[in-house]
Amino acid sequence: MLAELALQGIDVLLVDKSDFCAGTSSAMTRIIHGGLRYLENAEFRLVRESLRERNRLLKNAPHYVKPLATTIPIFSWTSGILPGIRNVLGWPAKPGDRGALVIKTGLMLYDLLAGRKSPLPRHRFRFRRAALELRPALNPEVICTATFYDAKITYPERLGLELVMDAEAVYRGARALNYVRPESAAGGTVVLRDEVSGETCEVRPRIVVNATGPWIDSTNRDFGRDSCFIGGTRGSHVVLDHPELVQATGDEMIYFVNRDGRICIFYAVQDKIIAGATDIPEENPDAVCDEAEVDYILEAMRLAFPSIRVDRSHVVFRFCGVRPLPRSEALTPGQISRDHSYPVLAPGNGIDFPIYSLVGGKWTTFRALAEQVSNEILRVLGRPRIRDSASLPIGGGEGYPRMPEGTGLPPARLATLLERYGTGADRLAAYLQAGPDAPLTSHAGYSRREIQFMALYERVVHLDDLILRRTLMGLLGQVNGPLLEELAAIVSPALKWSRQDAAAEVERTIQLLEKVHGVMANARSKSSFR
Numbered sequence: 438m439l440a441e442l443a444l445q446g447i448d449v450l451l452v453d454k455s456d457f458c459a460g461t462s463s464a465m466t467r468i469i470h471g472g473l474r475y476l477e478n479a480e481f482r483l484v485r486e487s488l489r490e491r492n493r494l495l496k497n498a499p500h501y502v503k504p505l506a507t508t509i510p511i512f513s514w515t516s517g518i519l520p521g522i523r524n525v526l527g528w529p530a531k532p533g534d535r536g537a538l539v540i541k542t543g544l545m546l547y548d549l550l551a552g553r554k555s556p557l558p559r560h561r562f563r564f565r566r567a568a569l570e571l572r573p574a575l576n577p578e579v580i581c582t583a584t585f586y587d588a589k590i591t592y593p594e595r596l597g598l599e600l601v602m603d604a605e606a607v608y609r610g611a612r613a614l615n616y617v618r619p620e621s622a623a624g625g626t627v628v629l630r631d632e633v634s635g636e637t638c639e640v641r642p643r644i645v646v647n648a649t650g651p652w653i654d655s656t657n658r659d660f661g662r663d664s665c666f667i668g669g670t671r672g673s674h675v676v677l678d679h680p681e682l683v684q685a686t687g688d689e690m691i692y693f694v695n696r697d698g699r700i701c702i703f704y705a706v707q708d709k710i711i712a713g714a715t716d717i718p719e720e721n722p723d724a725v726c727d728e729a730e731v732d733y734i735l736e737a738m739r740l741a742f743p744s745i746r747v748d749r750s751h752v753v754f755r756f757c758g759v760r761p762l763p764r765s766e767a768l769t770p771g772q773i774s775r776d777h778s779y780p781v782l783a784p785g786n787g788i789d790f791p792i793y794s795l796v797g798g799k800w801t802t803f804r805a806l807a808e809q810v811s812n813e814i815l816r817v818l819g820r821p822r823i824r825d826s827a828s829l830p831i832g833g834g835e836g837y838p839r840m841p842e843g844t845g846l847p848p849a850r851l852a853t854l855l856e857r858y859g860t861g862a863d864r865l866a867a868y869l870q871a872g873p874d875a876p877l878t879s880h881a882g883y884s885r886r887e888i889q890f891m892a893l894y895e896r897v898v899h900l901d902d903l904i905l906r907r908t909l910m911g912l913l914g915q916v917n918g919p920l921l922e923e924l925a926a927i928v929s930p931a932l933k934w935s936r937q938d939a940a941a942e943v944e945r946t947i948q949l950l951e952k953v954h955g956v957m958a959n960a961r962s963k964s965s966f967r
């Protein structure tokens with residue numbers, strides 16, 4: 438929303454009680470997709486819109502959004518036909534196994550909706566022998582596989598940050614503050630509180646957009662307004678350190694139908710495997726991944742690859758998010774629409790401004806939702822649309838894949854910077870060259886000045902911002918005590934941390950990793966702080 442309104446020259450302030458993209462947006466499967474599964478619910482408009490947005494992101498954010506082949510192992514020819522027909526006709530049936538005929542029909546439709554100009558190849562089928570030749574570890578009961586294309590997003594949290602920084606760069610009336618929340622509201626005034634310093638200030642908005650995901654209803658209550666928009670579902674993933682599974686999945690995503698008819702996906706992110714997700718009704722927006730969910734995901738992996746031993750010892754990280762779905766009477770969580778809407782609370786209850794709540798949607802369709810809501814806001818304000826975001830490059834997607842020139846850095850290092858920052862690598866490379874630099878002692882993949890750069894220019898407030906959202910260190914299970922201490926020491930001057938502040942940040946991060954991400958000994962072991 439910030440970027441979309443900034444483009445139109447509208448004064449806009451974004452505040453987030455936490456870090457940017459610290460909520461559901463960092464708990465996603467990291468797929469930019471049309472939503473093949475939504476065809477079962479006959480949501481053709483949503484799939485078409487999502488495919489259009491997927492294709493735009495492949496073009497506008499090519500540094501982070503990359504094509505991803507997705508393979509569905511299939512175990513019957515005809516199952517799923519009846520429930521499929523019932524769903525399309527609007528008589529919902531619980532999902533079950535989907536046979537080759539149903540999947541073929543779905544994929545033909547998916548290709549059709551992607552349009553002739555889709556940048557990705559069309560689907561293809563492989564019969565059993567070819568499928569097992571390609572993937573010998575796959576369940577031998579498979580009768581064929583289908584492969585289609587979507588996209589993965591390598592750094593969703595960084596893309597979110599780039600959207601924030603692009604917005605501020607394009608219009609100086611646009612500002613974004615992390616770790617700031619609305620504390621109270623009365624009349625036309627909202628009191629904002631800085632979560633770190635405790636300072637408060639007042640703003641007088643004409644319109645408030647409540648984009649707080651699964652917290653939408655509680656945020657509306659903070660404004661003195663009651664709403665019942667959200668009926669969230671929890672979704673968890675685990676990350677596994679398992680080279681055999683990395684080899685078995687190859688460079689494709691496996692899209693596996695679990696025993697209960699729910700889809701589980703597994704794919705490699707660098708040298709690890711991400712697997713998930715669950716879909717369980719959830720009232721608590723701060724829910725964390727529980728043990729039963731870990732068991733459920735591991736069970737799906739064992740079904741897909743029965744010859745590969747996989748257990749909890751392989752899990753290096755887990756994460757959970759609550760989908761901000763609309764409250765619904767659907768038969769199963771999977772049948773709740775993933776479409777978005779923006780119900781409006783008119784001024785009232787002592788509040789002089791309307792509140793637009795952004796309900797539902799997906800990461801993939803963020804731009805479409807923002808465009809629709811900003812069109813409505815422009816209409817209310819009587820302002821014209823000045824610029825369109827549909828073909829606007831985002832952050833380091835501008836000019837990608839241009840390599841920084843004349844830096845003197847080795848080609849392998851430049852390639853890493855390009856992968857991490859897109860064409861933002863230019864600025865980073867210049868900063869790295871401007872002073873003495875060295876790889877981190879506890880993580881040779883990053884250098885000291887690279888971390889300093891993030892602390893100085895990328896809105897880092899807490900240590901966990903760095904390991905969970907500016908880098909993939911947390912997700913990839915690379916964090917331990919010494920790394921946290923080293924990072925805290927490096928960022929301390931830029932963030933004006935005393936020795937006590939740095940120690941408190943390390944402790945805070947260890948607690949968070951334990952409680953929220955199931956990372957136990959990994960963080961505490963080898964830590965000289967204990």
Ligand SMILES: Cc1cc2nc3c(=O)[nH]c(=O)nc-3n(C[C@H](O)[C@H](O)[C@H](O)COP(=O)(O)OP(=O)(O)OC[C@H]3O[C@@H](n4cnc5c(N)ncnc54)[C@H](O)[C@@H]3O)c2cc1C
Nearest residue numbers: 454460461462465466467468649650652672758799800801
């Ligand atoms: C398990 C799972 C997998 C998913 N996979 C995909 C996928 O692969 N592809 C896809 O396209 N989509 C996926 N999604 C959906 C997608 O992640 C969400 O639709 C999207 O991230 C929601 O974004 P949001 O900004 O609405 O909510 P959030 O990302 O939760 O953002 C809300 C923000 O509001 C802040 N906040 C909360 N309360 C307040 C307050 N009172 N004041 C100020 N700030 C506040 C929070 O700190 C948070 O940063 C997935 C979702 C889940 C749960």
